[in-house]
Amino acid sequence: MSIKINLPSYFLPYTNEQEVVEVKGATIDACLKQLVRQFPGLKKMVFDEKGKLHAYVGLYVNGEDAYPEQLAKPVKEGDEIHILYIIGGG
């Protein structure tokens, strides 16, 4: 199964400027684990020291908020995951 992960621009320094990464996995968690294996610098951007998703990271599947399942949400071939940081500047 191939799933696209769309990355925010502030992740690009850790992915050799790659904006979209294709991964395989049955849940968002499995997809993100594969993502950080491929780009280890992203691990601290997505997960805290205990391996939990940072509270300021938002996850969307095919444009819809993955909350409350978040990491546990199932995904299937052709799905697109968006990762979004909370921003507060004005």
Place this chain on the structure above:
Amino acid sequence: MLTEEELERYDRQIMIRGLGEKGQEKLKQARVVIAGAGGLGSPAAIYLTAAGVGTIQIIDHDKVELSNLNRQVLHWDKDVGRDKIESAREKLSLLNRNVRIEMVKETITEANVSRLVAGCDVIIDAMDNLPTRFILNRAAVENRIPFVHGAIYGLEGRVMTVLPGQTACLRCIYRGLTPRGKFPVIGVTPAVIGCIQATEAIKCITGLGQLLTNRLLVYDGLKMKFTELTVKKDPDCEHCGHLLEDSRP
């Protein structure tokens, strides 16, 4: 009742289908709170003043700094060191003398927020930090006031409108905080987002069109792309979860 001068001034927008003189009258009677006279607050205030919103209350406790001038277009070279509210009042009053500009030099806190937003028709969230945005969001929810959120970072921006009790609020979609600090920004980004916030405020007041509710609009200036993400009202939201679905703001 619109005056002859107002009919002429707003002639082009009165022509907009669905707005008309009735819509213009609604704008004239409206009261909008703009929280923050910075990057987002500047364009929002300018366009709401130009559109003829009757009363605009701007809340800001800061003074103008040189490093603000790349984006906070209400403030000019000569204003460095002045209170932002004074600088903003001067420009907005010159733009449209029909609009009542009220200035509040206070820091928004949980203790004063309900007093600051009392009686307004729309709140524009033009803050520069998340904790104050959450204070405003909660006050909007508690007082059933439509709330137009906007935020920026670099060349990226976000906008969402909240109808308390009916649609997802800021806390439904943002459940954490990011570390506070200096954020990158160039003026064109808050210009885009602040103008969208002003558009949403005008629509809230006049009833025109479809509001940006349950949708988070993400603007990417680098790719020049707008993405719409669907968000949901969280029944367990600590700010709005207690409100019934059918309650009206």
